[in-house]
Amino acid sequence: MTPLTARRAAIAGVSLSDCGRVDEATPYTLHAQAARRALADAGLDRALVDGFASAGLGTLAPVEVAEYLGLRPTWVDSTSVGGSTWEVMAAHAVDAIAAGRARAVLLVYGSTARADIGAGRRTGTLSFGARGPLQFEVPYGHTLIAKYAMAARRHMHRYGTTIEQLAEVAVQARANASANPEAMFRDPVTVDEVLSGPMIADPFTRLHCCIRSDGGAAVLLVAEDLVPDCRTAPVWVLGAGEHVSHAAMSEWPDFTVSPAAVSGRLAFERAGVRPQEVDFAEIYDAFSYMTLVTLEDLGFCGKGEGGPFVEKGRLLVRGGELPVNTDGGGLSAQHPGMRGLFLLVEAVRQLRGEAGDRQVRRRGGALPRLGVASGTGGWFCSSGTLLLGR
Secondary structure, three states: OOOOOOOOEEEEEEEEOOOEOOOOOOHHHHHHHHHHHHHHHHOOOHHHOOEEEOOOOOOOHHHHHHHHHOOOOOEEEOOOOHHHHHHHHHHHHHHHHHOOOOOEEEEEEEEOHHHHHHOOOOOOOOOOOOOHHHOOOHHHOOOHHHHHHHHHHHHHHHHOOOHHHHHHHHHHHHHHHOOOOOOOOOOOOOHHHHHOOOEEEOOEEHHHEOOOOEEEEEEEEEEHHHHHHOOOOOEEEEEEEEEEOOOOHHHOOOOOOOOHHHHHHHHHHHHOOOHHHOOEEEEOOOEHHHHHHHHHHOOOOOOOOHHHHOOOOOOOOOOOOOOEOOOOHHHHOOOOOOOHHHHHHHHHHHHHOOOHHHOOOOHHHOOOOEEEEEEEEOOOOEEEEEEEEO
């Protein structure tokens, strides 16, 4: 990654589309809705957008979606590495801005994942067929959730992590969602309710797993010379890291270490900050175990200490030592597929002080200064981590 010394990049506009149940929408209309709102949030005209990044829709995502939005960018990115795509794309956009190849880069995503399944439409797959490195796993029905469940079981076996500790992640995510009017599920749940739910893939019951929703998100990154023209206070990208690990589970060296161990180390080094300085974390949480192991790998606790770390309300917005997934995350707020862009939207809202009843406060009531967003793709196949600051 190019050092962030040439021309700094800031996030100037963020927005979600309508989320949850959006039966009347198409993925394209959700892209457009989120993009319009993010540009309005920044107070910038669409004509200034000269960079565009999109994935997850069609075979020519950045071309098709850019056309739909009326954009003709001179810098594009279609990197697709699963849920971490958007953190990786943001890092690429920062590089492009630093190098002078773009001044305003729009990242946008939209999906009707819930509506598609409800209507019997399966528009994509995460197993990529039975070719290439996965051909030895797919015939045995090795599903995505089974891969996450295997990793969780390994962590439990090696470190004594308990199912109750994993359930705490879901309980606290729901508590944070209760203060988010945009969250799909806001009613509180208990550890007992998580444990007694229908088994999906041992050890995960239903509430250990992300929800399925419709929705979109957009983030606008700008060069520092455009910041004075924006209506919002800038949120600076201080450091970024990316890493890919494996596709086949047999090529994953250690089920208890996620690729965030590398992307996080790089992001913190490049930002010149330590985990102890971070005020909150937005972490990709398709399953409860993802939150726990990513906290370890980002350095918030030692390897194997994630179970005790997530206990006693530490992840709560209200009273938690390290608020995590402050909007409720994929476990409770929304999860339309590649959720990494939603992490950036929430992080920016927190740093601006725009999160309402779920606003993170430092001691004395001050707004947070530093946040981390870390996305994970596939079955711990990839990771992208960003350090953001006011």
